[in-house]
Amino acid sequence: MTAEQEAEEKPKRRTSCPSCGGTSLVRDYEHGELVCAGCGYVIAERIMDLGPEWRAFDQEQRDKRGRVGAPMTFTIHDKGLSTMIDWRDRDSYGKDLTPKRRAQIYRLRKWQRRIRVSDAIERNLAFALSEIDRMASHLSLPKNVRETAAVIYRRAVEEKLIRGRSIEGVAGAALYAACRECKVPRTLDEIADVSRVSKKEISRSYRFIARELLIHLHPTSPADYVPRFASELGLSGEVQSKAIEILKEAVEKGLTSGRGPTGVTAAAIYIAAQMLGERRTQREVADVARVTEVTVRNRYKELCERLGFNCEKLG
DNA sequence: AAGACGAAAGTGGTTGA
């Protein structure tokens, strides 16, 4: 049995190296790999890091860095997490404060009260922005996309579009819009995967804020998906350019309108890879593009027919 | 045996009355 076949059998957990038989396996979380310490054989990729993302060298640090404690509550305005200025006019040693100090503390308390009122909006914003950031890092999105998403979200707040909608939904929608605006498109599915809400909710929010904020994005160009899909398939730069070339022609002939851009992209990559002898199966291409083989096939057929490729001779 | 192909029925979202 080959290593690949063994790796396919998911439920099994590897305890020994299929290459050298060694039993000391190392989890390399930095690269997300399970590696044999003996021979360096990479047994599994994309393993999940189950531990915290921080490191601690002693108990004190662990206590400090651990975030698992009493649950946050959303019913208290500040989720019970904010620092409160004590009402007693004592310092931390329990001594009385000087009159001057007391006056200063009084002013601080006053401001804390005031700030809390406008805090409702800020709180909403802070939560949404951290949510955007969380999703963006799951999707490995660059900073400019996060910034754009944040700007869109802020505008949505200013226009009072959040009311009646979930913060997560709008955050997802903002991120989706930002991705498209920055020409690093992610599909709604991908956003939904890292979001806490459904795809439906995100798309509803997206349509709504896009209309209200007068964001009109051009329909996503299939070519924008090429680099990501191609690199996920481990295809060369030549294949990418070829795919983009094919797509350009397809756009000119109107083969893309009304079609899902990902399906068209998948087909173009499939053809390009075949032409340049870096053949990938329809299944592989379909998987990275998150469409079905059938869709790849249909687009592929159309492209071949209309662009005059000879399907039979491609392989 | 895996991959490619195609038919047919099903699904979720859009559109227009």
Added chain:
DNA sequence: TCAACAACTTTCGTCTT
């Protein structure tokens, strides 16, 4: 609000490499 509709998916059987 509802039905019609196009795109896409799911499923499954057959053909090809």
